[in-house]
Amino acid sequence: MKLAIFCDFDGTITQNDTLQFLLDHYVGDAWNEVEDKVEAGLLPEKEALQLEMDFLKVDEKSAFEALDKNIKIDETFKDFTNWCKEHNFELIVLSGGFRKIIEFVFQKNYIGSIKIYSNDFFVDSKNKWKVIPSNSPKINGLCNHCKTFHLEEIRTNFDKIVYIGDGTTDRCPAQKSDWVFAKKGLAKFLGEKNFPFFEFRDFAEIKSKLELLTDKKLEESN
Numbered sequence: 001m002k003l004a005i006f007c008d009f010d011g012t013i014t015q016n017d018t019l020q021f022l023l024d025h026y027v028g029d030a031w032n033e034v035e036d037k038v039e040a041g042l043l044p045e046k047e048a049l050q051l052e053m054d055f056l057k058v059d060e061k062s063a064f065e066a067l068d069k070n071i072k073i074d075e076t077f078k079d080f081t082n083w084c085k086e087h088n089f090e091l092i093v094l095s096g097g098f099r100k101i102i103e104f105v106f107q108k109n110y111i112g113s114i115k116i117y118s119n120d121f122f123v124d125s126k127n128k129w130k131v132i133p134s135n136s137p138k139i140n141g142l143c144n145h146c147k148t149f150h151l152e153e154i155r156t157n158f159d160k161i162v163y164i165g166d167g168t169t170d171r172c173p174a175q176k177s178d179w180v181f182a183k184k185g186l187a188k189f190l191g192e193k194n195f196p197f198f199e200f201r202d203f204a205e206i207k208s209k210l211e212l213l214t215d216k217k218l219e220e221s222n
């Protein structure tokens with residue numbers, strides 16, 4: 001069976017969201033008002049992300065030192081990446097966050113090469129943080145990085161689209177996927193919509209569930 005597995009980064013692969021960590025650490029709770037509007041669907045992510053970055057005044061080096069000390073990934077993720085490789089499942093990280101941070105966290109945790117699509121950022125000489133939106137095409141233009149585009153781009157090459165996520169930018173692609181693994185805000189959102197999903201705590205659980213699902217599908221086709 002050919003599986004494409006799309007996976008969010010912040011709060012899904014990492015135990016906590018890296019941008020939310022930086023904002024909590026350096027700003028306090030002033031940015032929560034922006035995030036609450038996004039959660040409630042009152043403010044598109046496309047505008048909200050830069051508004052949140054505007055709160056940050058820290059230099060990039062200090063920010064990365066803080067990330068280095070405080071950000072941990074799901075301990076079962078590395079094994080999951082190896083399992084995907086063994087089965088020729090296509091694992092793709094789709095993030096509404098930033099490539100520089102993702103690559104930093106992966107390198108630190110000895111995670112090998114994985115396809116990543118995300119936004120990025122730069123910090124200018126006055127420590128102003130600027131979003132560089134993903135340059136991949138957008139379907140409805142509400143997000144800096146349209147995650148759903150990547151599903152649509154390769155959908156016909158795969159038997160099933162799997163989606164793993166936790167947050168607001170996962171709502172759209174999750175609802176376009178065959179098998180969805182959700183936690184936190186995404187689980188709540190999908191539950192309220194009666195959209196079917198599997199709740200998960202870690203990637204070991206996702207692996208076990210996918211083993212069952214793919215075996216079952218193989219039996220059905222025999």
Ligand SMILES: [Mg+2]
Binds near residue numbers: 166
């Ligand atoms: Mg997330």
